[in-house]
Amino acid sequence: MAVIEVDNIxxxxxxxxxxxxxxxxxxxxxxxxxxxxxxxxxxxxxxEPGEIVGYIGPNGAxxxxxxxxxxxxxxxxxxxxxxxxxxxxxDRKAVVGKLGVVFGQRTQLYWDLRLAExxxxxxxxxxxxxxxxxxxxxxxxxxxxxxxFMDTPVRQLSLGQRMRGDLAAAMLHSPSVLFLDxxxxxxxxxxxxxxxxxxxxxxxxxxxxxxxxxxxxxDVEQLCSRLVIVNHGKVVEDxxxxxxxxxxxxxxxxxxxxERPCADIAHPAAEVLKQEGLKIWYQFEKQRITAAELIxxxxxxxxxxxxxxKEPDIEDAIREVYKAKPEEAGVVEATEPVAAV
Ligand SMILES: Nc1ncnc2c1ncn2[C@@H]1O[C@H](COP(=O)(O)OP(=O)(O)OP(=O)(O)O)[C@@H](O)[C@H]1O
Numbered sequence: 001m002a003v004i005e006v007d008n009i010x011x012x013x014x015x016x017x018x019x020x021x022x023x024x025x026x027x028x029x030x031x032x033x034x035x036x037x038x039x040x041x042x043x044x045x046x047x048e049p050g051e052i053v054g055y056i057g058p059n060g061a062x063x064x065x066x067x068x069x070x071x072x073x074x075x076x077x078x079x080x081x082x083x084x085x086x087x088x089x090x091d092r093k094a095v096v097g098k099l100g101v102v103f104g105q106r107t108q109l110y111w112d113l114r115l116a117e118x119x120x121x122x123x124x125x126x127x128x129x130x131x132x133x134x135x136x137x138x139x140x141x142x143x144x145x146x147x148x149f150m151d152t153p154v155r156q157l158s159l160g161q162r163m164r165g166d167l168a169a170a171m172l173h174s175p176s177v178l179f180l181d182x183x184x185x186x187x188x189x190x191x192x193x194x195x196x197x198x199x200x201x202x203x204x205x206x207x208x209x210x211x212x213x214x215x216x217x218x219d220v221e222q223l224c225s226r227l228v229i230v231n232h233g234k235v236v237e238d239x240x241x242x243x244x245x246x247x248x249x250x251x252x253x254x255x256x257x258x259e260r261p262c263a264d265i266a267h268p269a270a271e272v273l274k275q276e277g278l279k280i281w282y283q284f285e286k287q288r289i290t291a292a293e294l295i296x297x298x299x300x301x302x303x304x305x306x307x308x309x310k311e312p313d314i315e316d317a318i319r320e321v322y323k324a325k326p327e328e329a330g331v332v333e334a335t336e337p338v339a340a341v
Pocket of ligand 1: 013014015038039040057060061066
């Protein structure tokens with residue numbers, strides 16, 4: 001049985017149309033013109049146990065709205081959702097017991113308590129019995145290396161430590177599904193690595209199902225086996241990462257800094273985008289040549305002082321690949337949210 005079944009869900013919001021200028025503002029106050037917009041417009045997908053799925057799309061695509069409906073915070077205007085066979089609308093409490101949620105930008109830890117006290121409070125809220133809690137906590141402490149800051153007040157934790165704390169908090173009640181919203185945002189390379197390692201380990205050892213929204217291409221490449229790509233409230237692609245990632249990010253850039261000027265900087269498999277002094281920007285297609293091959297070729301003929309590979313922006317790539325006609329978009333500009341309907 002699928003862990004998550006989403007069948008043709010729609011979410012409509014009421015918004016007030018805004019008009020420019022003082023006259024427009026007064027008119028808007030006296031005679032607000034309301035209209036419905038679709039934040040999610042007929043989304044369907046199924047997720048099987050143990051999958052790690054990247055749920056990605058540009059800003060305003062409908063990712064948060066979908067996650068809020070899956071967790072029961074919002075109700076769909078139409079369509080149906082099952083999480084572990086349960087409808088979040090009908091029994092939110094039961095669904096919450098099956099889910100762990102981590103928002104990179106917010107914390108569910110208690111700012112004024114020490115980390116260990118925060119966990120104890122969450123244990124009581126989730127009604128985890130003490131022996132199960134001790135066992136789970138021992139694993140989480142070891143894998144996430146929480147020991148050194150268990151007694152630190154949450155407000156004094158670094159962002160990376162707090163994220164590790166938040167992941168542990170989300171796993172305290174041994175959920176079957178973990179929702180991660182930008183789990184590595186703002187973290188340094190080492191902290192990102194620790195977070196990704198933990199997710200992989202929980203998935204491998206406990207069969208944890210993970211849904212991940214992220215703007216970080218490395219998160220997607222290193223964690224996800226499948227991508228569901230949304231744009232303008234609709235699923236535009238759903239498939240294995242191997243086939244989709246190349247389509248989304250066909251082009252990369254290599255920035256090379258030379259030690260001294262050179263006349264022949266061309267390469268047959270890469271385009272020179274621009275040159276500023278000793279710095280050259282090459283653009284190349286992953287399918288045609290790998291970064292390592294290009295670097296090896298160039299360093300044979302050029303005196304390279306420094307270089308870096310630039311990944312394309314995942315958001316721009318999605319927008320570019322899945323350009324929708326405005327009438328299909330279902331999104332109205334210059335509107336102000338009023339209410340979910
Ligand atoms: N409370 C609300 N009232 C009105 N419209 C809303 C509301 N919440 C979201 N929307 C609209 O619904 C659409 C989907 O928004 P949503 O926040 O789900 O997108 P997202 O993909 O999560 O974007 P981001 O990456 O910026 O978080 C957007 O057009 C947004 O403006």
